[in-house]
Amino acid sequence: MSDPLQPFYAHARQIFDLAQAQQALEWDQQVMMPPRGLEQRAQQLATLAAVVHARVADPGFGELIARLEALGELAEEVRADVREARRAHDRAVKLPGPLVQARTEACALAQAAWVEARAGDDFASFRPHLERVVALTREQAEAAGGANRYDALLDEYEPGMTEGQLRAIFRDLKGRLVPLLDAVRGASRGPDPGLLSRRFPVAGQRAFCRTVLRDMGFDLRAGRLDESAHPFTNGTLGDVRLTTRYQEDCLPSALFGTIHEGGHGLYEQGLDPARFRDPAGQACSMGIHESQSRLWENLVGRSRAFWSHYYEPLRAACPGVLDGVSLEAFHGAVNRVAPSLIRVEADEATYNLHIILRFELESDLMAGRVEARDLPALWRAGMGDALGLEPAGDREGVLQDIHWSAGLIGYFPTYTLGNLYAAQFMEKIRQDLPDLDAQVARGELGALKAWLNRTIHRHGRRWTAQELCLRVTGAALSAAPLMRHLQGRCAEVYGISAGPLTGGGT
C-alpha cells in the first residue's frame, strides 16, 4: 500500500486553499462588492461551501486519516495534523451537504440584510433572515450531534469547551465584576466622560492608527487595513486583512478597533510558514485568537506606558483636539468604566457583561426556549438587568452585531475567554519581560510581539487551547488574573482599593 502521508497532506491543503478562497470572497463582500452583486456572491459562497464540505467529508480522506492513525508511530506534528483532520472529518460527515450549502447562502444574504436593517434601525426587515439562520443553525447543531446543540456549536470555535463550563466561568466572573462596578460607581473621582467624543478628524485618526499598527509589527506588505460596517480580520500569513470603522465623534471605535484587529492580524502573520496550510498549522481556537486582540487592545493599548509614548503622536495627528488635556486625564478617559449600549465600544470591565447577555440569549435560542422574534424585547430587558440601560432602538440593541446574521452562534463567549486568556498570558509575559512597561513607554513593541510569535503564534494547533494555557502559564484558565488586572486599572483611574474584592456586593 502506498504512503498515505503525501495524499493526506495534498488533500488537506486543497481544503485549506478553498477555505481561504471563501474568506477572500467574504472580505470582498463586506469591503468591495457592489450591492447588486449580492445574490451572485451568495451563490458562489454556497457552492464553495458545498465543495469544501464534500472534500472534508470525503470517504477517501477519512480512509487516509484512518490509515495514518493505524500507523501509530507518527511524528508529533503529523499526529496533531491527523487529530485535527479527524475532528473536522467526523464533524463534516455528520452534516448533510445541502444543509451546509443552504446555511451558507442564507448567511450571506442575512449579512447584507443586517447591514441595511442596522442602518435603518429596522429589525422587522431582518427578522425573516435571522429566523432562517437560526433554524438552519439549530438543524446543523443537531446533525453535528451530542446531547446539547450549543455544545456542538461551541466545538467549532473553542474545541473542548462546553456550555456548562462556560456557565460556571461566567457566573464566577459576574460575581466578581458586580462589586467592582459598585466600587467604581461609588468612587470619589473619575475620568471626564466627554473627552473621547470630541471631534477627531478622520484623516488624523487614520494616520495615527496606521502608525500604531506598523509599530506593533503588522506587515502591510502581507496585509491590508480597510473599512467596513463591522470590523473584522480574515486571511492568513502573507495576506491578512483587517477592517475598522472611523467615527469622528468616537475616537475609541477606530483606535481600539484597529489595535484589536491588529492583534488578530499579528497572530495570523505569525503562524509557521512551513505549516500554515496543514490542519494543525492554523490558529489554535477563537478564544486564543481573541486573547491576542484583547492583549494588544486592553493590556497594552489602554496602559499608562503605551500612552506615555503615543499621546503626543495622537495629539499631533489630530491638532488642537486635545489641547489642555493632560496625559493622566486622557489615560483616565480610555479606561473609563461605565455602563454603555454598544459592545465594541464598551470598557474592559462591563464588556464581559455584554458577552454574558449574548451568551444567555443564544443559549436559550438554540435550546428553543426563545425565538428570533423575542430577541429585541429580551435584549432590552437583559441590558436593563445587567447594566441598567435601555437601548432607544434595535440599532443600539439586538442589531448592533453582525454575528448572528453570519451564523456565528456560539462565538460570542470566545471574546470573554479571550479576555481571560489575555490577562493570564500577560502575567507570564511580565515575568519573562520584566521591563515591558519601559519598552512600551519608548514605543518599542518588538519584544512583546516576538514573545507572542515564539510562545503562541508559531505553534498553531499543536496543543488545544486548554493545554496551551497550561503550558504557557503553568495554570488552568481562571478569572483571577483578569480581575487582578481590572482592579489594578480601577485603582489607578478611580483611586479605589486595589485589594481583592469579595463577591456578593458587600
Added chain:
Amino acid sequence: MSDPLQPFYAHARQIFDLAQAQQALEWDQQVMMPPRGLEQRAQQLATLAAVVHARVADPGFGELIARLEALGELAEEVRADVREARRAHDRAVKLPGPLVQARTEACALAQAAWVEARAGDDFASFRPHLERVVALTREQAEAAGGANRYDALLDEYEPGMTEGQLRAIFRDLKGRLVPLLDAVRGASRGPDPGLLSRRFPVAGQRAFCRTVLRDMGFDLRAGRLDESAHPFTNGTLGDVRLTTRYQEDCLPSALFGTIHEGGHGLYEQGLDPARFRDPAGQACSMGIHESQSRLWENLVGRSRAFWSHYYEPLRAACPGVLDGVSLEAFHGAVNRVAPSLIRVEADEATYNLHIILRFELESDLMAGRVEARDLPALWRAGMGDALGLEPAGDREGVLQDIHWSAGLIGYFPTYTLGNLYAAQFMEKIRQDLPDLDAQVARGELGALKAWLNRTIHRHGRRWTAQELCLRVTGAALSAAPLMRHLQGRCAEVYGISAGPLTGGGT
C-alpha cells in the same frame, strides 16, 4: 429514469459559480492583494481550477449531457445550453487535471513576475516564468487535440475560428491598411501630436471618466471602476469590475481605456438575468466581447458627434489644459494616425498591425518555430517591419502586455476580430437608428445601449459569433466595413480621399 434537466442545470450552475469565484480572486490579485499574498493566492487559484476542471470533466455530467442530447426534442434554449456544455465537457475530458492545476499556478505567479519585470524593464527575470507558461500551454493545446495547437487555443476564445481563417483575414486587412497609412503619411494636413500629452490632472480625468461611464449606462451599483497595471474587465451581471490606468501626460490611456472597458462592462451587465448562470447564457465569444468595447471606444468615443457634446465637460474637468484648442483640433488629435510602440495607446488603424505582429509571434511560439528567449529580438524586428519603429527597451516591447503571462495565448486576434465585428455592427446600427449622431451629440447614449442590449447582449451564446454576425448584419464577417470606417475618419482628419483604396500600395 429521473428527469436529467434539473441535475444538468444544478451542475452547470455550480461550475459557473466556481468560475465566478475564480474571477473575483483574480480581480482581487490585481487590484487589492498585498504582495506577500501572491504564493497563497496562486495555490488557491490552482486548487479552484482543478475543482472546476474536475466538475466540467465529471463523467456524471457527461452522462446528463448525453441523455439530454438523446431526447432530441429540446427547447431552443436548452439545446444551446446542452451544446455549450458538450463543448466544454469534451474539451475538459481531454485535459489532465494536474496540468490544468500546474498551468493555473504558473500563470498566477507569472502575472506577478510580469508586473515587476515590466516596471523594471527586465525581461530576464520574466523569461523563466514565460518559458513555463509557454511549455504548459503547448502541452494543454496538444492535449485538447486537433491537428494544430493554435487552433486548439483559439477554440477557447473564439469557437469555430481557425489559424488559417485568421491568416487570410489578417492578410486582406494588412493589404488594405498599408495604402491607407501611406496616404496618411502623404497628407498635407494632420493633427497636433502633442495635444493629448499635456498634463491632465488625474482627479479631473477620474471625474470625467466616471461621467462618461455613467452616461453609457454602466450601473455602478452593479459594478466598480478601479485601477490596475493592465486594464481589464471581469465579473458579470450584478458585479462587473472594470479597471483603468491614469497617466497624467497621456489622456487617452484612462479615457479610452475606461470607455473600452465600459463597453465590455455593458455586455456583462446586459446578459439575460434569468440565463446568466447557464452554459449558453454567457457572453458569446471574445471577438464579440471585443466588438462591444471597440464600438464604444472607437466608433462612438472618437466620433465627432461624441466630442461635440463631451469636449466642454472634459475642459471643465481639467481646467486650463485645453485653453485655445478648438473642438476640431481636439477631435483630430484623438483620431491621429501614427505608428507607435504601445498597443493600448495605438490609433484605430495601426492598432491592427500590433495585433497581427502578436498573432504571428504566438503562432510561431505554439508551432515551436520560436522560443520565449527569441521574443525580445523578434519583437523589435517585427515592430520595425510593421511600423518602422524600434522600442528602446522591452518595457515598450515584448513586456507591454499582460496576456502571455496570464496564459492568454490565442487571445490577441480577438481584438482585431472585435474591430471588424464592431464596424460591421455599426453599419447596421446606423440603419436602425438613423439619428444616432444627433443623439450622441446631445449626450444621449441610451438608444444605442438599448439596441446592443436587445440585439447582442441578451442572447448570450444562443448563436455562435459567426451566426450572430450573419443574423444581425445579414453578411459574414468582412474587412470592408472597418476599412470604410477608417477611410471616412482619415478623410475627416487628414483631408485625404475617402474613396476605396486599392491594395498593394499603389
